[in-house]
Amino acid sequence: MNAGEELSSRTFGNEERLPRVPLPTLDETCERFLEWCGPLLTADERARTESALASFARPGGPGRRLHAALERYEAGEGVDSWLDTFWPYRYLGRRDRIALNANFFFLFKESPEGQVERAAGLVAGALDYKLRLDREEIPPVVQRGRPLSMAQNRYLFSTTRIPGAEQDTVRAPYTAEWPGPSDARHIVVLFRGNMIRMDVLGPDGRPHTLGELRAGLAAVMKAEAAPEPSAGHLTTKARAEWAASREALLALGNTKALDDVETALFCVCLEDFVPPNPLDACDHLLHGDSANRWFDKAVSFVVFGDGTAGINVEHCGLDGTTILSFVDALLSESPEELSRRSGARSQGLPVVEAIEFTLDDALRRDIGDAAAAFAAYGAATATATVSFDDFGTESVKQLKMSPDAFVQMAYQLAHKRAKGRVGATYESIATRQYRNGRTEAMRVVTPEALRFVEAMDDPAAGAGARRDAFRAAADAHVRRARECQAGQAPEQHLWELQLIQKRRGAELGVTEPLPLFQSPGWLVMRDDYLSTSSAPSVNIRYFGFGSTSEQCIGVAYVLLPDRFNVYLSTPRPVADAMLEFADRLREAVRELRELLA
Incomplete structure (x- = not known):
């Protein structure tokens, strides 16, 4: 943005005017890479790294061809940044489990409220934020007079990562498939392995009152034990394996159940125990009982038996700074004030409906195996x-x-x-x-x-x-x-050049193995x-x-x-x-x- 240019007060009003991420030259990146990895290397390792780097960046060499392709991509129509392809691959391309490995959590400040009151307050605050976001009334974050990108806010509500055999995708509003803000009116509440759809917005889009939200959550907690094992366990699997399990769910006619979960505004996970200390609360926010989670959901609030609460976040579209702004908005004002500002009005008990998955013996075994494997994985983390x-x-x-x-x-x-x-x-x-x-x-x-x-x-x-x-x-x-x-910084630039070879090497005439990415400097630094x-x-x-x-x-x-x-x-x-x-x-x-x- 130019000096003196007036900032827009609309949430996404400054996005088009933000500067683009600078693309370093290949020579700048190579110089920085050597400087960054150097302190970690022996003299022999440094010499081998220098040799691999020289071969990569030589005139007419593979690095030059890959970088030229990246420059052409960045100059292309509709491209916001040379990292536009990098980020989806960086997050959606990972093939191991995201639960515990990629999702992150925050443990919120303490509150005197009990479990149902705390959970209802978080729901009310999130609905206020969502409705203000829909109207672009969330003020853009400004740092030292410069506006920051607010684009990640589009992934806060009704966003779900969908597992794929080769690479995952994201189901989200503000996309060609789902233009504009989410029109979903429900959340998913998880309790003792039950998944319950709860409507938190009325037919006209107005939120239920705090009292009605509390009553709806209390009704969920009276539900009978789930008749089938929780499909939430499947979200802990390695991504290609979970993709196969999801296909099996669809083949058994679970389209509506998956739709209810994937389009929900967010999840609320109610735990039926009290953590003995903050460390235990943190551990359960990081992994917890996977019967009570859907780790692919962008936002899951977790509320324990005594009102201790936090959030688990799927990382592909959301970074910590965006979630911090969201959490600050929820926790800096009283639930009563947030509910009032949202336009909540009395409209009776929220509609509450069990989400039931049809399972066969193979899927029950699959869920059981996933649950056991993830419990062991959590236990293997100190x-x-x-x-x-x-x-x-x-x-x-x-x-x-x-x-x-x-x-x-x-x-x-x-x-x-x-x-x-x-x-x-x-x-x-x-x-x-x-x-x-x-x-x-x-x-x-x-x-x-x-x-x-x-x-x-x-x-x-x-x-x-x-x-x-x-x-x-x-x-x-x-x-x-x-x-x-x-x-x-050199790392993401070099990594994207490596990925361009993987995607387009034959077309660009760069098919030979690139020693740089097996060099001591590259391996040790990362x-x-x-x-x-x-x-x-x-x-x-x-x-x-x-x-x-x-x-x-x-x-x-x-x-x-x-x-x-x-x-x-x-x-x-x-x-x-x-x-x-x-x-x-x-x-x-x-x-x-x-x-x-």
């Missing part, structure tokens, strides 16, 4: 929380340092002390200032970070040398984060030891996701002015190292505060 009540962004700012750089360097120090090495670290950087912008993949390990970690455990280094190393590492971190925000992402909001206590590889610790953090909460997850074989990392993190934060003070 988790922990680390909470600091006396430390937050205010403390770091007083030390004259970037809060994110501070905690990221604390992670590096804690990991080195816990596992004896610095490993590849991913950090998600939001790029919503661009048209259809999502995130950029930042790699945290820099030469300065390595020097900092070494200095901290070098008996010969005094406090001054350690302080200098810490500040240099933090400054390098901030510089790299800014590069990522400006779209100047083999996460830490996968990190932050979600700052006073309305959530914890944020979390699964780890991304066999040795990886997922690090999801909520960094606020007065507190810092971290949820960790890792495969159970490395649980001891994760717990050691948690202890070392507490130690590192204390030590680094003292060092700067």
Whole structure:
């Protein structure tokens, strides 16, 4: 957008005027790639990577042809970004299970309300948001005077990921198949393996009152035990296997049942137990009992027996920043005020109807196997929380340092002390200032970070040398984060060139194997030891996701002015190292505060 140009107040009013994601030149990307992977490589690994990179980027070589194809694609009619094809492949192309591996969660702030009251309040707030979104009255998010893309908001309601044999698809409003906002009037409530369709909007589109929503949810909780095992278990399967199961469901005449679930505005999962602590609540938000989930649904609220609540989100169309804005809107005002603003009016008890799937013995076995496999997979994931009540962004700012750089360097120090090495670290950087912008993949390990970690455990280094190393590492971190925000990062660019070869290699005359994508630099840089992402909001206590590889610790953090909460997850074989990392993190934060003070 041009300086001085007036911003639209309509939700999607600025989308066309947002700048496009910059496409780096191939030479810029190659230079950055070597710089980013270099600190993780031995001299021999670096030499082999340099050789593979030179072959890839040589004049007339495969990299040049693939990049030229990407430039032509970006200049094409109707293309918003050179990443338009990348994102669907990145998320919809993954073939393993999305439950626990891709979906993420937020644990909401505490509330005095009981289960039915809390759930009804969340439904009322979500309906207010949906109706305002339909009218484009949700104000566009503006950061430092620049509007951010609001396009992801189109995937909040009635959006469901549909499994496919080769690649998944998305069933959603605002599409050619379903133009404009969702006209669905129902949600799906899950309780004790039952799936219940509940109409929350009347025939004229006006929401039911809070009292009526509570009565409808209370009626759902009186339902008899489900006569058949829950088809929700199937959403935990690897994607191609789930696609085959879905075909089997359709073959048995379950089109309407699937329609009810897939077109529902969102899911509300009511749990019939009280989590003993926040960690247990987080674990159930991340995976939980799959009889009570439909993991392909974009948005699922989960409410426990005591009113503790959170959200599980399918990631393909939604990133954390969009969900945070949504959650803030739901939790920053009272349910009564949100219900009043939505135009809710009394119209009797909501229509409540069981969604029943017709199953045969083969599908019952399939569901049973999926349930057992996912329960085992959840049990094979170790988790922990680390909470600091006396430390937050205010403390770091007083030390004259970037809060994110501070905690990221604390992670590096804690990991080195816990596992004896610095490993590849991913950090998600939001790029919503661009048209259809999502995130950029930042790699945290820099030469300065390595020097900092070494200095901290070098008996010969005094406090001054350690302080200098810490500040240099933090400054390098901030510089790299800014590069990522400006779209100047190598990984997604190179990955998309690899995917272009996969899709169009024969047509472009690039059929030979590309050594770059088997080089130590490419493999080591992307083999996460830490996968990190932050979600700052006073309305959530914890944020979390699964780890991304066999040795990886997922690090999801909520960094606020007065507190810092971290949820960790890792495969159970490395649980001891994760717990050691948690202890070392507490130690590192204390030590680094003292060092700067």
